[in-house]
Amino acid sequence: MSGQQTRQWVLANPPKADPVLDGPNATFSLTTTTLPKLGADEVLVKVLYLSNDPAQRGWIQDGMDPERLYTEPVVKGDVMRSYAVGEVVESNSEALKVGQLVTGSAGWTEYAVLNAKEVRAVQADEKSGIRPTHFVGALGGTGLTAYYGLVDIAEAKAEDVVVVSGAAGATGSMVVQIAKHIVGAKRVIGIAGGEKKCRWVESLGADVCVDYKAADFKEQLKKATDGFVDVYFDNVGGEILDLMLTRVKRFGRIAACGAVSTYNSFGEGGVKNWFEIIVNRITVKGFIVTDAIMSGKTGPMIQNIVQKIKEGKIKIGEDSETVVPTAFEDIPKTWTLLFSGGNTGKLVTQIK
Amino acid sequence: MSGQQTRQWVLANPPKADPVLDGPNATFSLTTTTLPKLGADEVLVKVLYLSNDPAQRGWIQDGMDPERLYTEPVVKGDVMRSYAVGEVVESNSEALKVGQLVTGSAGWTEYAVLNAKEVRAVQADEKSGIRPTHFVGALGGTGLTAYYGLVDIAEAKAEDVVVVSGAAGATGSMVVQIAKHIVGAKRVIGIAGGEKKCRWVESLGADVCVDYKAADFKEQLKKATDGFVDVYFDNVGGEILDLMLTRVKRFGRIAACGAVSTYNSFGEGGVKNWFEIIVNRITVKGFIVTDAIMSGKTGPMIQNIVQKIKEGKIKIGEDSETVVPTAFEDIPKTWTLLFSGGNTGKLVTQIK
Known part of the structure; x- marks a missing residue:
């Protein structure tokens, strides 16, 4: 032939x-x-x-x-x-x-x-x-980004309080569900834009979702993150990242996600609360899903997600x-x- | 009594x-x-x-x-x-x-x-x-900040190229010397202000020191960091941090030092090149020397420095x-x- x-x-x-x-x-x-x-x-x-x-x-x-x-x-x-x-x-x-x-x-x-x-x-x-x-x-890339970023990069564990921005987005909604249904995190907090999206994020398993379009967003976020948080999965950068830098616990971890489409949002004002990284000894790790793919370790990640879908726990929006x-x-x-x-x-x- | x-x-x-x-x-x-x-x-x-x-x-x-x-x-x-x-x-x-x-x-x-x-x-x-x-x-705190930040936080090793900002300062000059005479780093690059300070930093063991007051500072820094660098010890924040974010290698490490006196310099413009952390999968770790002191592990660190002073290798400015x-x-x-x-x-x- x-x-x-x-x-x-x-x-x-x-x-x-x-x-x-x-x-x-x-x-x-x-x-x-x-x-x-x-x-x-x-x-x-x-x-x-x-x-x-x-x-x-x-x-x-x-x-x-x-x-x-x-x-x-x-x-x-x-x-x-x-x-x-x-x-x-x-x-x-x-x-x-x-x-x-x-x-x-x-x-x-x-x-x-x-x-x-x-x-x-x-x-x-x-x-x-x-x-x-x-x-x-x-x-594919979306689920792997969520899994690799949350589990491998941020090292989220059952005892952690986890915050996810862009929580109603493709990656964010997966992070919320993996945090809740695979990692079993103590508390999962979403950040999304609008009442409807927030309620949807909560229906996926977030303990609470805070609406960044709300007039009292900062107060709501402060309340939701009372006691501070162990892990922040950042999908958005910009002002929300700056706010979250003040809400991550001492020795907390930030997974800086390769949300290429949002790069521009960093360029405008810059990250103002860098000193929080120092004072609170925060570890920030950037990551790109390509590394997970190249590692050849993605099979079990996707299998874990598929298993939870079959159990009716994780939903694909x-x-x-x-x-x-x-x-x-x-x-x-x-x-x-x-x-x-x-x-x-x-x-x-x-x-x- | x-x-x-x-x-x-x-x-x-x-x-x-x-x-x-x-x-x-x-x-x-x-x-x-x-x-x-x-x-x-x-x-x-x-x-x-x-x-x-x-x-x-x-x-x-x-x-x-x-x-x-x-x-x-x-x-x-x-x-x-x-x-x-x-x-x-x-x-x-x-x-x-x-x-x-x-x-x-x-x-x-x-x-x-x-x-x-x-x-x-x-x-x-x-x-x-x-x-x-x-x-x-x-x-005391200065030497410990340098040692703990470089060795424990940035995990600098003999195969690494290391850049230190504020290299003529109290902490920076110790970082240069510890990198060269204790870690034995492959290449040590200082950043300092002024010709005289730069030559002094080189006399301490830096392979090269780049003067940030020079008109062609950016080009000089680019040349000095050709091939990119593994470790950046940040004493200054601000624009030099932003520049260095573009010169750290893929999977490189940044030790963000508790230089409290420079906090104000972060607030003005913010860190603009955050996306480099993502794209190049950089790990940033904030640290405070207090953690080293509380750990009770500082004795051997200071002993190592004292030993190198007695050997005539490390100098206190x-x-x-x-x-x-x-x-x-x-x-x-x-x-x-x-x-x-x-x-x-x-x-x-x-x-x-």
Whole structure:
């Protein structure tokens, strides 16, 4: 059997500013290629869903210092990198059968040849509401960010009081539920915007959720964090981070989450309460979910979450994803919806 | 033998703003008391030198939240707390003989009754230039701050490239020398203000010292930190911290030092490059030397430094202290020199 033919989107011109989709300076170009035949332990994967992530922009941008990028850049001529969910259509691996659903970094391609070690087998489960798309969202980077940040980075334990900002968001709502239903934290406090979101966060298991849009937010937060807190999972930065720096206990821990889309919010005023880190001997750890993925330790994390979903304890919010059916030639267009905003939860490309 | 009579300065009125030294709202008042007789394992110490520290102001200030203070506050009626060097003049302890020089938290008093466990025996050594006053300065809180911050908090090791700001200061110059002569760090980079200070820092063992007053400081710092750095010991905060956040390696460590006198410099603009902590997975740990002191593990730290002084490797700078001979009734006045500025190095009160 000869190699599989496939269309692919490759990086044609690393953009300096906004990506250009058409014309002579187009950022991406569509090509057709024939994949190599499968080697030992390799599988041919048909890509079904693509993950769209703000971080992808950093991977392709021109002029980024590669030493400061958190993963290798995508260089001119490379297939555009993307996490994906696909189906094994041909297998040279004992571990993966044809028809198996897998996740991995397949890229913007119809088909990909991947080593069995580079992919992870996953199971959808209609009865529990676990859809294939969830493995690039709530049960992909989002769930891993929440789990890795809370358990590995912040080292949250049962005796801890935990605060999570952006608690109604994709990552935050997972942090709340992992804190409550997996870590079993003593007390879980959410911060979210609006009465309705806060009540939803409480329905997920938060002991209380404080509305940052409320006129008396500061007083409410102070009351909710009376006695101070052990762990703060920061999804938002900015003023809420500054406030939380005054509410973390002596020797407390802050997980500074790689919420790339909010970077701009740090640049404006800066973090004013840095001295709290000193006086209260706070440990701040930045993290990026990529490290968890590269560590190869994510399987058990996702299994733990899936188990709690099956037990009816952890819920994936209805707003957790927006799936956009997309013709292969329109993949870049769907991706740019990330930057025009408006999508709710994880933006997933479903290849038509 | 009846108890020793002593004069003491006690906290009369916790100040809301600047301490008031005289008049009806005076912050401190001078009293005379008779100390209890020595109990088991207690010693009577004659106080010779007092340590003056910006942190003392936090201990006495009215309206401070005790849960956010890093040590117990001094309350109305208490003897003003202060580290001190004194001489044992009476002993009920096997371990401490009359005439022994000790350090401990004696307070603003002529004589103090202290448990042998609360004090630490120290030896001056004229030949090596180790004076009694050094045990509240370079070989007291200053040396411990440098050692504990660099070795315990930042976990600096021989394979590390280390940057120290405020490198010509009392703490910074110790950090440079401990990094070079005790840790044996691969490369030590100082940041200091002015050509002369920088050359002095290099004479202490820094591979290079960058002058932050130079017009091309940013370029020089970038060049000096080419390849990025593992450890940053931050003594100054502000803009230099912001710059260094861009020069710390992926998974690098920052020790945020309790340089109380510089807290104000954080409040103005805030820390702008917080996102570097995330993207480069930097760990920031705040620390206060008090934790080292309370841990009881400071003896070996100081012994290590003293040993290197005797070997001629670590030098205590001539500017490391300003000793002010002071009549007992003028102790508060000498203390306030801390806030009027101008003293070079550690401000030490020598009781006349």
